[in-house]
Amino acid sequence: MKRTAKQARSKNTTQILLEAASQVLVQQGYDRATTNRIADRAGVSVGTLYRYFDDKEDIFRAVLEQIYLKLLQSITDSEPQPTLREHLNAYNVRLFAIFNDDPKLIQALESLRSGPFQEQRNQWRERIITAFAVLLDPHSQEIAGDNIDVLARTVVCATEGLASSASSPAFQPEGFQSHLLRLQLSYLKAGI
Helix, strand or coil: CCCCCCCHHHHHHHHHHHHHHHHHHHHHHHHHCCHHHHHHHHCCCHHHHHHHCCCHHHHHHHHHHHHHHHHHHHHHCCCCCCCHHHHHHHHHHHHHHHHHHCHHHHHHHHHHCCHHHHHHHHHHHHHHHHHHHHHHHHHHHHCCCCCHHHHHHHHHHHHHHHHHHHCCCCCCCCCHHHHHHHHHHHHHHCCC
16 A cells, blocks of 8 residues: 555545445456456546555455454454353354455455465464464363464364355355354364
């Protein structure tokens, strides 16, 4: 991103561009998305877009960053809960609120898994895993296993895979959150 928006008008323009990029991604896919299409959708000139972003890749990096920041905050902003079950359930509710906010966008973002976005996604996943380990730590007496980092990595990666599947129209079982909670608890409490 070229510059950090400091004034309210600049922040508003940046947000309009990110929303337009998200809409273009959902409707046309990454390969067909262009800076011209994004600017047109946002109702600004392409020159205005280039004042805030270097190129198409840059704007989609910012879209990904917004989503990953929400995912990270769903962990770091969590209030301590008395039991592991309650803590995981509260986290899952926040997680699915993010996924349900714009399921078509979440599904479209799956196309940004490789290439120039892979490193960014990997870095965010590591931050989320670290935060999730902190979330698990107060409940370590309820968890079977002594390596919280490995446990956190496994749960985060499994949850990510299931959550992305759940955003697909092909996979919409009733009570998905309760199935996810059961999977998480079974893994974390099972001794190997």
